[in-house]
Every structure is written in structure tokens, then in C-alpha cells.
Amino acid sequence: xxxxxxxxxxxxxxxxxxxxxxxxxxxxxxxxxxxxxxxxxxxxxxxxxxxxxxxxxxxxxxxxxxxxxxxxxxxxxxxxxxxxxxxxxxxxxxxxxxxxxxxxxxxxxxxxxxxxxxxxxxxxxxxxxxxxxxxxxxxxxxxxxxxxxxxxxxxxxxxxxxxxxxxxxxxxxxxxxxxxxxxxxxxxxxxxxxxxxxxxxxxxxxxxxxxxxxxxxxxxxxxxxxxxxxxxxxxxxxxxxxxxxxxxxxxxxxxxxxxxxxxxxxxxxxxxxxxxxxxxxxxxxxxxxxxxxxxxxxxxxxxxxxxxxxxxxx
Amino acid sequence: xxxxxxxxxxxxxxxxxxxxxxxxxxxxxxxxxxxxxxxxxxxxxxxxxxxxxxxxxxxxxxxxxxxxxxxxxxxxxxxxxxxxxxxxxxxxxxxxxxxxxxxxxxxxxxxxxxxxxxxxxxxxxxxxxxxxxxxxxxxxxxxxxxxxxxxxxxxxxxxxxxxxxxxxxxxxxxxxxxxxxxxxxxxxxxxxxxxxxxxxxxxxxxxxxxxxxxxxxxxxxxxxxxxxxxxxxxxxxxxxxxxxxxxxxxxxxxxxxxxxxxxxxxxxxxxxxxxxxxxxxxxxxxxxxxxxxxxxxxxxxxxxxx
Numbered sequence: 001x002x003x004x005x006x007x008x009x010x011x012x013x014x015x016x017x018x019x020x021x022x023x024x025x026x027x028x029x030x031x032x033x034x035x036x037x038x039x040x041x042x043x044x045x046x047x048x049x050x051x052x053x054x055x056x057x058x059x060x061x062x063x064x065x066x067x068x069x070x071x072x073x074x075x076x077x078x079x080x081x082x083x084x085x086x087x088x089x090x091x092x093x094x095x096x097x098x099x100x101x102x103x104x105x106x107x108x109x110x111x112x113x114x115x116x117x118x119x120x121x122x123x124x125x126x127x128x129x130x131x132x133x134x135x136x137x138x139x140x141x142x143x144x145x146x147x148x149x150x151x152x153x154x155x156x157x158x159x160x161x162x163x164x165x166x167x168x169x170x171x172x173x174x175x176x177x178x179x180x181x182x183x184x185x186x187x188x189x190x191x192x193x194x195x196x197x198x199x200x201x202x203x204x205x206x207x208x209x210x211x212x213x214x215x216x217x218x219x220x221x222x223x224x225x226x227x228x229x230x231x232x233x234x235x236x237x238x239x240x241x242x243x244x245x246x247x248x249x250x251x252x253x254x255x256x257x258x259x260x261x262x263x264x265x266x267x268x269x270x271x272x273x274x275x276x277x278x279x280x281x282x283x284x285x286x287x288x289x290x291x292x293x294x295x296x297x298x299x300x301x302x303x304x305x306x307x308x309x310x311x312x313x314x
Numbered sequence: 315x316x317x318x319x320x321x322x323x324x325x326x327x328x329x330x331x332x333x334x335x336x337x338x339x340x341x342x343x344x345x346x347x348x349x350x351x352x353x354x355x356x357x358x359x360x361x362x363x364x365x366x367x368x369x370x371x372x373x374x375x376x377x378x379x380x381x382x383x384x385x386x387x388x389x390x391x392x393x394x395x396x397x398x399x400x401x402x403x404x405x406x407x408x409x410x411x412x413x414x415x416x417x418x419x420x421x422x423x424x425x426x427x428x429x430x431x432x433x434x435x436x437x438x439x440x441x442x443x444x445x446x447x448x449x450x451x452x453x454x455x456x457x458x459x460x461x462x463x464x465x466x467x468x469x470x471x472x473x474x475x476x477x478x479x480x481x482x483x484x485x486x487x488x489x490x491x492x493x494x495x496x497x498x499x500x501x502x503x504x505x506x507x508x509x510x511x512x513x514x515x516x517x518x519x520x521x522x523x524x525x526x527x528x529x530x531x532x533x534x535x536x537x538x539x540x541x542x543x544x545x546x547x548x549x550x551x552x553x554x555x556x557x558x559x560x561x562x563x564x565x566x567x568x569x570x571x572x573x574x575x576x577x578x579x580x581x582x583x584x585x586x587x588x589x590x591x592x593x594x595x596x597x598x599x600x601x602x603x604x605x606x607x608x609x610x611x612x613x614x615x616x617x618x619x620x
Contacts, residue, residue: 118432121469131471134512146504149512153467155435157445194448194463 001276003311006041015040016051019060028067030301037080038308041272045080072302075264079309083269087112088124090265091132091152095139102148102226103233104265105136109151110237111244114158121152143185143227150193151234162202170195171206178218185227192234204239215239242274246281249290258297263306267294271309279310320349321356328359331565331574331598332606333382381571385578386606392582393613398433401426402441404579405434405466409453414572416458417545418579419450421556423465424549425584428472435466457501458542464511465546471514481520482528484509488521489529492536500543515550522551554591557584565601577610585613 015036022032037045052060064076078086087108094104109117124132133153140148170191177188195203207215216239219232236244245266252262270278282290291310298306324341327334345353354361354369360376361369392400401422408418423431438446447463454462491503500506510518525533534552537544548556557580563569564577577598581588602610 118469125469125471125473129471129473129475131469131512131514133468134471134514137508137512145508149464149508150467153464153469154447155432155439155445155467157439157443157448159439159443161443190451194445194451196445196448 001274002272003275003279004039004041004271004309005311005313006039006044010040010044012044012047012051013055015044015048016055016060019048019052020056023063023067030068030072031304033064033068033076034301034305034308037076038305042083046082049080068301070302071260071264071298072300072305074260075268075302075305078264078268079271079305082123083272084116084119084123085127086269087116087120088127088132090269091120091124092128092135095135100139102140102144102230105148106151106230106233107237107244107248109148109154110234111241114154114156117152118155143189144230146185147189147193147227147230147234150189154193156194157196159196160198161196162199164202164206166195166199167202167206170203171210174203174207174215175211178215188231192238197238200238204235242277242281245270245274245278246285249278249282250286253293253297260298260302263294263298267306267309275310318356321353324353324357325359327603328379328382330601330603330607331382331577332385332603333379334603335605378571381574382603385574386604386609388575389578389582389606389609389613392578393609396437397430397583398437399441400583401430401434402437402446405438405446406442406449409449413456413458416454416462416542419462420465420542420545420549423462423468424546425553425556428468428470431466432469461501461507461511461542461546464507468511470512472516473514474516476514476517476520478520478524481517482524484513485521485525485528485533488533489525489536500540510546510550518547518550522547554587557587561598565598581610581613585616588614 018032018036022029022036036048040048049060052058052063061077061080064080065073068076078089081089091105091108094101108120112120121132124130124135128135133149136148136152137145173184173187173191177184191203192200204215211218216232216236219228219235233244236247248262248266252259252266266278267275279290282288282293286293291307291312294306294310295303320341323337327337327341341353342350351369355363360372360379362372363369395403405419405422408415408422422434426434435446438444438449442449444452446466450463450466451459487505488509491500491506495503509521513521522533525536529536533547534544534555537547545556548559560573560576560580563573564575564580566573598610599607
């Protein structure tokens with residue numbers, strides 16, 4: 001369930017005016033920006049941008065970029081984009097890093113629905129004049145590259161049918177791979193990048209039933225080669241995305257020095273999806289509400305925006 | 315008694331691609347039992363005399379005849395289906411039928427636009443309840459699998475702005491893969507597959523030019539005998555060469571049934587291209603027959619109708 005709190009009646013014209021007012025003159029009224037944008041869904045945000053452009057012949061995003069700074073600016077920028085466009089930007093940022101953030105690419109390709117991923121690929125092309133798979137291929141190598149390209153290129157069947165025979169045999173294959181740490185990469189990549197999500201769930205359940213522990217537990221740890229480091233989030237995202245997001249949030253806050261990129265990314269991308277469920281998981285796991293943990297670890301307007309997206313009342 | 319000219323006409327009605335329906339009507343409806351008997355005796359194609367002197371039908375010939383009669387129907391079906399469903403069904407059939415048909419998968423994946431390929435993938439979900447890539451990995455165990463999955467999963471950028479330096483260096487990568495490595499390991503060459511499967515067509519066409527300039531031969535020439543690798547390069551860089559090759563194979567003297575079926579597929583799916591390229595139907599005119607011929611020629615003639 002979503003966490004953002006959207007009022008019943010919205011006037012995008014009034015919103016555009018309010019944002020204009022917040023940016024005019026010396027200094028910026030960040031609170032006003034948060035109070036408008038933090039309570040609008042994707043469709044409304046898009047309409048506000050169009051209304052703003054209409055009224056003031058200026059790109060709202062560019063205006064905000066010039067007025068704001070730091071983690072707050074990054075968060076607002078990501079929040080205000082269309083979900084598919086946002087994912088394209090996140091993917092590009094992840095790819096272009098000196099040491100690419102493979103897990104972000106995994107996250108985008110495995111937690112979005114097949115249709116959503118297609119729209120992301122389209123948005124990526126429109127923005128960067130390259131295909132997503134092209135850029136991933138150009139910035140990664142070896143088996144990690146094979147896995148990532150396969151994941152971003154996948155257009156999974158999204159039906160409910162599962163084949164128990166296949167679940168059985170593929171659970172075996174995965175177990176062999178995990179147990180021996182002799183990863184037959186070809187087979188793993190094949191299974192994880194072509195099967196439907198329902199089929200994979202059946203396979204993971206079968207794995208758990210056959211071996212007494214979940215596959216993610218068997219993959220625990222932070223070490224290992226590049227492929228393993230990319231494989232773990234892949235299986236986690238496909239197996240239980242909410243649990244995966246809880247873990248990312250937990251790690252982003254726990255680390256000495258908050259990982260703002262990860263914190264922003266998860267909150268912004270899930271606020272309209274399932275952040276509520278992730279919050280519940282967080283509380284169960286950490287005995288501390290997520291709002292509280294975020295409030296303790298962040299400051300200023302950045303903190304205010306995150307808490308708004310988390311559904312905290314103003 | 316049937317005149318030799320009748321027997322010849324009967325044979326001729328079945329001696330091309332398609333069937334000369336008009337000729338058959340005129341021969342057979344005017345034929346009484348005596349006449350038919352001598353037709354059967356004289357026909358070299360359809361009837362054989364068994365040990366008891368009984369002229370019976372030659373079942374293998376009749377089977378071939380079935381294909382000929384079916385052609386018009388298949389052409390109609392192919393032309394009336396939504397392009398996405400059409401391509402999805404062609405791919406599914408090719409996967410089922412085996413290695414000799416993999417070029418059809420390459421053709422679908424590489425000669426359609428990015429959005430058409432995406433559409434075919436969606437249609438495939440609806441029709442077969444699996445993704446194409448899922449079926450590919452389930453049914454294809456050979457080394458072609460990697461390339462085919464990669465090609466079918468591509469959503470290539472379609473636009474200008476090729477980085478010539480990158481195109482040139484990737485031409486070199488392909489050159490070295492072909493000429494320095496073992497040729498039969500090409501299908502496992504990761505970089506080569508990545509280049510062919512992820513780069514835009516514009517980029518690959520530039521790469522093709524660089525290859526030609528740098529090495530005095532074309533990439534297609536260097537891939538002679540390399541089956542779907544050559545098909546891939548041709549479909550992406552010089553599709554008219556690929557389609558011409560397929561059409562010529564279809565009308566050859568000893569063409570097999572699959573090659574002939576390609577005629578329908580290529581003409582129906584590529585008619586706009588054929589018109590643009592100024593494809594002259596002379597070659598196929600002589601060998602096509604009947605309603606099938608009318609349909610094919612009319613398709614090409616009207617190819618520029620949008």
C-alpha cells in the first residue's frame with residue numbers, strides 16, 4: 001500500500017502558482033514545496049509540471065534544480081519525475097558510476113512489473129539515446145554482465161500459471177549452485193531472467209520445502225565475487241521484494257553515515273507502491289518505526305520531505 | 315482418351331508454387347472416366363501403377379500437393395493476422411520445428427522495428443502463456459540459444475547519433491573474434507553477441523561500413539557458412555540482401571517445402587520494402603501459379619498502400 005497522503009480535491013493550477021510563489025524572490029520556501037509536491041501522486045505531479053510550463057513558460061524541474069541543493073534537491077528531483085523516467089535516471093546514474101551500482105539495476109529490473117520495465121526501457125532511450133541494455137553491456141563485464149543484461153531485457157510472462165515439475169527441477173539446479181558455490185552461471189541466469197515471477201516463487205518455495213531454509217538464507221553474507229554480489233539482490237528481489245526493500249532501508253540508516261542515495265531511492269520509488277507494507281516489516285524487524293529511524297538520521301528539508309512521503313502528518 | 319496436351323497441362327498445374335486452379339477446372343470438369351483414366355496413366359507426378367496394375371495415387375506426391383493447395387490459404391491467414399500475432403506465431407513455429415528454422419527467429423527479431431518486436435513479445439504472452447525467451451531456453455539446447463535469446467530480448471534504440479570511434483573499435487572486436495579465434499566458437503563469444511544484440515541498427519550499419527573499409531571484405535562475407543550469425547548480420551545491416559537470398563532460394567529448382575514457404579512469409583511481411591527496393595517480380599512470376607500467384611503479385615503491386 002502507498003504511504004503518501006493525497007487530498008481529495010486538487011487544483012494543479014493553484015499548485016503551480018504555489019510552487020512559483022515558493023521559488024520567487026530571494027530564498028526558497030522549501031516547506032511550501034514539500035507541502036504541495038509531497039502530497040501529490042504521479043499523475044498530479046505531471047499535470048502540475050504542465051500547468052507550470054503553461055503559466056510561466058519555464059520547466060518546473062529546471063527551476064527547482066536551480067533553487068534547491070544537496071540531498072533535498074536530489075530527492076525532489078527524483079520524486080517529481082514520472083516513475084518510468086525516474087527509474088531511467090536511477091539506472092543511468094547507477095551504470096555511469098566508476099564502480100557501477102549493480103544492485104540498483106537489479107532492483108529496477110526485478111521489482112518492477114514486466115510492463116513497467118518496458119516503459120522504463122522506452123524512457124531510457126528517450127533520455128539517453130541508447131538502449132538500457134546497451135549501456136549496461138558497455139559498463140559491465142563477465143558473467144555479471146550476462147546476468148544484468150538478461151535481467152533488464154526480460155519481458156516476463158505475467159500470468160499465474162505455474163508448472164510444478166519445472167519448479168522442482170529448477171529448485172534442484174539452484175540448490176546445486178548455491179550449495180557447491182560452483183555457480184553454473186548459465187543455468188542460473190537462464191532461470192532467473194526468463195521465468196515468470198509466479199513460476200519463480202513456486203521454485204523458491206519448493207527450494208524452501210526441500211531444504212528447510214530459504215534460498216536467500218543460503219546466500220547470506222556480503223562477500224564473494226562480483227557475480228555473487230549481484231546474484232544475491234537478484235534472488236532477494238524476485239523472492240520477496242518488500243523484504244528486500246526493508247533490508248536496503250535498514251542498511252542505509254544503520255551505516256555510519258546514512259546512505260542517502262539508497263534511502264531516497266527506496267522511499268521515493270515505493271511511496272506510491274508498497275512503502276506501507278515495508279514500514280510494517282521494518283517495525284517488526286527493528287522494533288522502531290521507520291519514521292522515527294529516518295527522523296533520527298536525517299535533517300532539515302530533506303528529512304521533512306522523506307517524512308512527508310512516509311505519510312507523516314504535517 | 316486424354317490428349318498429351320491435357321496430361322501436360324495437368325502436370326503443369328501442379329508444377330510450380332501454388333496451383334493453377336483455372337486449368338484444373340477446365341481439364342477435370344470436361345473429363346469423363348476414359349479421359350481421367352488416361353490422365354492417371356499419363357501423369358508422371360501423381361499416380362503410380364502398383365503390382366496389380368492398378369493406378370493408385372502416390373501418397374507422397376499427394377502430400378506435396380496438399381502444401382501447394384494450402385499456399386493461398388496460408389498467404390491469406392498470414393496477411394490478415396495482426397502483425398504482432400503473426401510474428402509471434404511464426405516464432406513459436408520456428409522454435410518447435412528446430413535448427414533449420416532458427417533463421418526465422420533471427421528474421422523476426424532483427425528485421426522488425428523495436429516496437430514491433432515488443433508487440434510480438436506481448437502477443438506471445440497472450441497466445442502461448444510463456445515469454446519467447448522462456449520457450450527459447452526450454453526448447454533450444456544448442457549453442458544458438460544464447461544469440462537467439464539475446465536477439466529476441468533487444469529493445470534497440472532507433473535514432474541517429476552513432477559514435478564512429480566505438481563502431482570502429484567494435485568492428486575490430488568482431489574481426490578478431492572471427493579471424494583469430496576459432497570460428498566455431500563465435501556463438502559463445504560474449505562480446506560479439508553483446509554487440510550484435512544490444513547496439514542500434516544505425517550503429518551496426520556504421521560498424522559494417524568500418525569493417526568493410528578496414529578489412530577489404532564485408533562482415534557478411536567473413537561470416538559465410540556461419541548460419542544464423544550471418545543471418546543476424548545481414549538482417550540488421552543489409553536486410554535487402556537477406557530477403558533477396560531467401561526469395562531466390564524459394565524459387566530454385568530443388569527448393570524444399572520450407573524454402574518455398576519463405577516466399578509467402580517474405581512477400582506478405584515485406585511488401586512495402588519490396589516495392590521500395592524496386593523488387594521486380596519477374597523471377598517469381600514464372601514459377602507461381604493460380605490464385606496464390608495473383609495474391610502474391612497483387613501484394614507486391616499494392617505494397618506502397620499504407
